[in-house]
Amino acid sequence: MELNDVKIVLKKPIFPVSAPLQKYLRAYQRDAKLPVTYNDLLQFNESFPIMDKNGKDSLWEGPIYPNDRIEDIHNGLKVIYANLKASGNLRIVQHKYIDKIEYCTFGNTHPFRIRIVNRLNDVYDYFYVKRADASRIYGLELEEILSPNQVNYLVDRETLIEEHIAGIPGDVFSKSYLHKPEYNPTRIAKEFVKFNERCLVMLLGDMRSYNFVMQITPDFDDIQFRIRAIDFDQQFYEGNIKVYQPQFFKENFPYVKLGMEQLTDKTYLQYQQEEKSSILHCVRSERHRLADLRDVSNTEVLTSQENIIQLKEGMAAHFDDTNYLACKTMTDVIELNIKNIIRQVKL
Structure with a gap:
């Protein structure tokens, strides 16, 4: 093995999801009609920095949404979780609530990280809402096909939903x-x-x-x-x-x-x-x-x-x-x- 540090100088552009790629995603059950989109989550008034356990800036922010939008956003996110985890069966979110919505300003896709909690036992899970990027989707598909790992994601036009990968x-x-x-x-x-x-x-x-x-x-x-x-x-x-x-x-x-x-x-x-x-x-x-x-x-x-x-x-x-x-x-x-x-x- 060798070490010779590699630097990536330029930021990679976001590539839109083309019609042929959308057709492929539909054929392999990766597309979905989502009640909340990435652009919907961008409509926050202000945000506050989130610190890590050591008091340092985590590069994630806590967005603050208008009061009249919170319920719709939370309900929509629960539907998305049901689509991601159980093919849309809403029974799995019957006792769950959205605990946190966090926004990352670092990286290409500027993701939202959603924490959903089961109120019966406090067990929680995460999933991500991101700007859809065609090259990223190809990466997810190749990971699914060629690696020993399974990946779980959904795409709705400009919105990409990804399951949290634990580790x-x-x-x-x-x-x-x-x-x-x-x-x-x-x-x-x-x-x-x-x-x-x-x-x-x-x-x-x-x-x-x-x-x-x-x-x-x-x-x-x-x-x-x-x-x-x-x-x-x-x-x-x-x-x-x-x-x-x-x-x-x-x-x-x-x-x-x-x-x-x-x-x-x-x-x-x-x-x-x-x-x-x-x-x-x-x-x-x-x-x-x-x-x-x-x-x-x-x-x-x-x-x-x-x-x-x-x-x-x-x-x-x-x-x-x-x-x-x-x-x-x-x-x-x-x-x-x-x-x-x-x-x-x-x-």
Whole structure:
């Protein structure tokens, strides 16, 4: 593993949801008619800063809405939660109330974070209301199709609803949990190798430690780890190949260092191969959906021509494969990644 800090200089633009993408979302039950939109939530009079437990600015704000709008907004958000979690069955929100609406001014999509609470037992959950961004939606779909993780989201024109992905933020885990004696460091290093491989195949960029979470599952004889992406803003936009390799971000150095300490070249290659086999299994299971997604994304402009040229040249050099130079879109690059995996796994 290597470390060579990568910087993303320019902010990625928001790409609107096209008619072909909307049709795809409808075909795979991702579209919905929502009673509250992202723009509705923007109609607040003022806001107050939200501090974290240490008294520092969390970069989230508490919006204050007009009194005559609060009830409609809260009721609409409960309907959205029912759509997201139970196909619109309102019985699941019968005893729930909206506890908090928080607005983030950091990041591309400026999300709203909604906390919903069950008044019978105080158990709470979160979900997010965001400005719909086509490249982010493609990232969510590729995560659903090619990774071992399921993602739950809905789209209504300019509004994107996302389920909360539970886990320990990667930066928090590296500082406070990484070296706990009961955790097997090799298992953590193995998971980072697999995550790194998956991001490059899917062209999921900017996976710095605060953009993924670590999920911990006790097993009968050990503890299992899984890294899950929680931010898909930088899906196949940048031209620098290193943006799609988490190992090159300085924020991930603790994971890189752990891998260098715990893994040999042989085991590193073994875990890469395991992830490729897992991706191949997903491709075989979801080949029709993947083909539909490819056909739609190949009709869209989701990055600059300069970025496509830079990336395909970087991929050609990285894999020593001149076939990448014939790619015309970012989708072509992903498709060639998958074809190469199919050839390699069959060998």
